Amino acid sequence: xxxxxxxxxxxxxxxxxxxxxxxxxxxxxxxxxxxxxxxxxxxxxxxxxxxxxxxxxxxxxxxxxxxxxxxxxxxxxxxxxxxxxxxxxxxxxxxxxxxxxxxxxxxxxxxxxxxxxxxxxxxxxxxxxxxxxxxxxxxxxxxxxxxxxxxxxxxxxxxxxxxxxxxxxxxxxxxxxxxxxxxxxxxxxxxxxxxxxxxxxxxxxxxxxxxxxxxxxxxxxxxxxxxxxxxxxxxxxxxxxxxxxxxxxxxxxxxxxxxxxxxxxxxxxxxxxxxxxxxxxxxxxxxxxxxxx
Amino acid sequence: xxxxxxxxxxxxxxxxxxxxxxxxxxxxxxxxxxxxxxxxxxxxxxxxxxxxxxxxxxxxxxxxxxxxxxxxxxxxxxxxxxxxxxxxxxxxxxxxxxxxxxxxxxxxxxxxxxxxxxxxxxxxxxxxxxxxxxxxxxxxxxxxxxxxxxxxxxxxxxxxxxxxxxxxxxxxxxxxxxxxxxxxxxxxxxxxxxxxxxxxxxxxxxxxxxxxxxxxxxxxxxxxxxxxxxxxxxxxxxxxxxxxxxxxxxxxxxxxxxxxxxxxxxxxxxxxxxxxxxxxxxxxxxxxxxxxx
DNA sequence: TCACAGCTTTCATTCATTGAAAGGAGACAC
DNA sequence: GTGTCTCCTTTCAATGAATGAAAGCTGTGA
Numbered sequence: 342x343x344x345x346x347x348x349x350x351x352x353x354x355x356x357x358x359x360x361x362x363x364x365x366x367x368x369x370x371x372x373x374x375x376x377x378x379x380x381x382x383x384x385x386x387x388x389x390x391x392x393x394x395x396x397x398x399x400x401x402x403x404x405x406x407x408x409x410x411x412x413x414x415x416x417x418x419x420x421x422x423x424x425x426x427x428x429x430x431x432x433x434x435x436x437x438x439x440x441x442x443x444x445x446x447x448x449x450x451x452x453x454x455x456x457x458x459x460x461x462x463x464x465x466x467x468x469x470x471x472x473x474x475x476x477x478x479x480x481x482x483x484x485x486x487x488x489x490x491x492x493x494x495x496x497x498x499x500x501x502x503x504x505x506x507x508x509x510x511x512x513x514x515x516x517x518x519x520x521x522x523x524x525x526x527x528x529x530x531x532x533x534x535x536x537x538x539x540x541x542x543x544x545x546x547x548x549x550x551x552x553x554x555x556x557x558x559x560x561x562x563x564x565x566x567x568x569x570x571x572x573x574x575x576x577x578x579x580x581x582x583x584x585x586x587x588x589x590x591x592x593x594x595x596x597x598x599x600x601x602x603x604x605x606x607x608x609x610x611x612x613x614x615x616x617x618x619x620x621x622x623x624x625x626x627x628x629x630x631x632x633x634x
Numbered sequence: 635x636x637x638x639x640x641x642x643x644x645x646x647x648x649x650x651x652x653x654x655x656x657x658x659x660x661x662x663x664x665x666x667x668x669x670x671x672x673x674x675x676x677x678x679x680x681x682x683x684x685x686x687x688x689x690x691x692x693x694x695x696x697x698x699x700x701x702x703x704x705x706x707x708x709x710x711x712x713x714x715x716x717x718x719x720x721x722x723x724x725x726x727x728x729x730x731x732x733x734x735x736x737x738x739x740x741x742x743x744x745x746x747x748x749x750x751x752x753x754x755x756x757x758x759x760x761x762x763x764x765x766x767x768x769x770x771x772x773x774x775x776x777x778x779x780x781x782x783x784x785x786x787x788x789x790x791x792x793x794x795x796x797x798x799x800x801x802x803x804x805x806x807x808x809x810x811x812x813x814x815x816x817x818x819x820x821x822x823x824x825x826x827x828x829x830x831x832x833x834x835x836x837x838x839x840x841x842x843x844x845x846x847x848x849x850x851x852x853x854x855x856x857x858x859x860x861x862x863x864x865x866x867x868x869x870x871x872x873x874x875x876x877x878x879x880x881x882x883x884x885x886x887x888x889x890x891x892x893x894x895x896x897x898x899x900x901x902x903x904x905x906x907x908x909x910x911x912x913x914x915x916x917x918x919x920x921x922x923x924x925x926x927x
Numbered sequence: 928t929c930a931c932a933g934c935t936t937t938c939a940t941t942c943a944t945t946g947a948a949a950g951g952a953g954a955c956a957c
Numbered sequence: 958g959t960g961t962c963t964c965c966t967t968t969c970a971a972t973g974a975a976t977g978a979a980a981g982c983t984g985t986g987a
Binding site: 453456468475491516 | 684685686687689690693696697698701702722725726729730731733741742743744746747748749750751752753754755756757758761764768771782784789791794795805806807808809
Binding site: 717 | 963964965966967974975
């Protein structure tokens with residue numbers, strides 16, 4: 342038993358003693374004699390993860406507050422080893438999903454914009470709704486949002502913001518809960534009853550404050566939305582604000598999206614805004630049916 | 635040459651010898667005897683293609699005129715075998731990059747909208763420019779476009795269209811040539827001289843008509859753009875139209891984007907539109923610098 | 928000259944990926 | 958009921974694309 346073998350059991354000692362023998366020597370010896378290779382290069386991990394999943398985890402690493410990341414940051418955020426991160430990130434850059442700047446930082450690439458513009462429920466809907474949303478935006482002078490449901494959440498598809506009209510919690514591409522927001526409540530109110538039941542099974546909280554709500558309370562809200570065709574919501578955090586929301590329907594009569602007018606508390610007179618929101622929601626619904634959706 | 639080394643040169647032999655005692659005897663026999671495998675299942679292709687490339691080829695299969703595709707259509711368009719197409723498409727659906735409707739058709743998923751909204755040169759720029767673009771849209775009553783350069787092309791990042799203002803060739807996410815369009819000409823005029831030289835090396839054509847243009851002609855146009863700070867372009871196909879375009883600069887003084895007002899021939903008085911385009915381009919430039927880009 | 932942090936390249940190892948084949952599911956015909 | 962489509966889904970042996978530790982490289986700062 343050579344000293345090299347006994348030291349191999351402790352990885353830290355390995356690192357300290359490794360320069361004692363040259364790499365070529367150890368390799369030749371390990372293949373013949375040594376069962377525990379001291380400098381074992383390569384090797385696939387015990388439970389490999391599909392490349393695709395990893396690639397999308399890289400994309401997931403980017404956020405509103407971190408739209409540009411260095412290689413090391415990417416590696417740390419995803420937990421993927423540095424060399425694998427580099428290989429993947431370069432691959433994604435070749436495909437246009439990422440872009441690399443001169444200083445080496447990575448960012449989301451424009452190719453993804455191209456794909457996103459083909460999402461029927463995203464840009465397809467948006468292109469029809471945008472002129473109407475602009476009208477609503479001008480008329481009310483408040484934030485205007487458009488959202489669709491994806492599984493258990495709403496996704497903001499478009500947002501027209503007004504600098505003076507308070508903070509907006511969610512931005513384009515962002516996800517909103519179906520029960521704590523006006524946009525979500527509308528989407529939930531017009532979804533299939535079985536889906537509603539399943540959704541209301543879970544324990545629900547109003548999110549900035551983390552206040553619990555009962556299923557019965559939400560059901561009452563949904564009932565009100567269906568009766569009036571409109572949703573009123575208000576929140577206190579991060580600052581008092583209110584929203585007025587209405588549904589948009591597709592050709593089949595299913596709720597395709599919801600729109601919201603959102604403003605700082607006090608600046609939003611719901612009596613005034615309500616007819617405008619309803620009128621614009623109906624106009625978009627009509628246009629959606631005409632355009633073959 | 636040690637025996638260990640010679641055996642190391644043929645790894646297959648090593649592998650073949652060790653499972654000789656393993657219970658896969660029957661399998662080994664069949665593979666040895668049957669030379670023509672009538673029912674040979676599985677097997678990796680001779681030159682496999684990386685999963686990532688295939689996944690993005692699936693996304694590439696979607697187009698403006700085909701935003702929803704069946705499994706068979708996807709398989710045909712990409713040339714990927716049906717079973718592999720299904721596996722991949724389902725995987726992408728799990729990741730949110732695709733969505734599957736009840737009838738089995740696939741479409742681009744909303745998750746990609748989420749990623750796209752993080753592209754600094756896409757949605758980041760867009761969110762700053764949009765209010766100004768709306769102003770320009772209202773004031774002129776014509777199509778308004780915003781584009782950035784990616785390699786040898788311009789990419790449309792935003793478009794506000796006016797139903798009555800003629801056909802628009804390019805939509806959001808679409809790519810425009812750098813020499814045949816006003817938007818592209820501006821992007822080219824303010825790019826690095828080496829890049830311009832390289833770009834002008836190629837044989838250039840004006841695209842709907844496929845008319846050749848010389849590098850000298852384009853150079854003269856670029857010179858005019860740099861002198862006046864604006865680009866005028868007109869095209870005859872598919873119908874007569876004209877555009878007025880101006881550059882947007884980032885903090886470093888490089889051209890970050892270009893904007894265009896585009897209208898049917900005759901409806902666009904460039905004398906009137908020009909000051910508006912310049913003013914809005916400067917306003918966006920100022921805002922871009924303020925917001926730390 | 929040394930130490931360090933961040934990025935890039937190498938390469939033996941092996942498991943995720945592969946597609947032909949078989950197995951439904953539904954529609955239309957006879 | 959049986960046959961024949963088309964379209965979608967599942968199975969599974971074979972294997973090369975994917976893997977990450979280690980070494981190499983580059984700039985920065987003491």
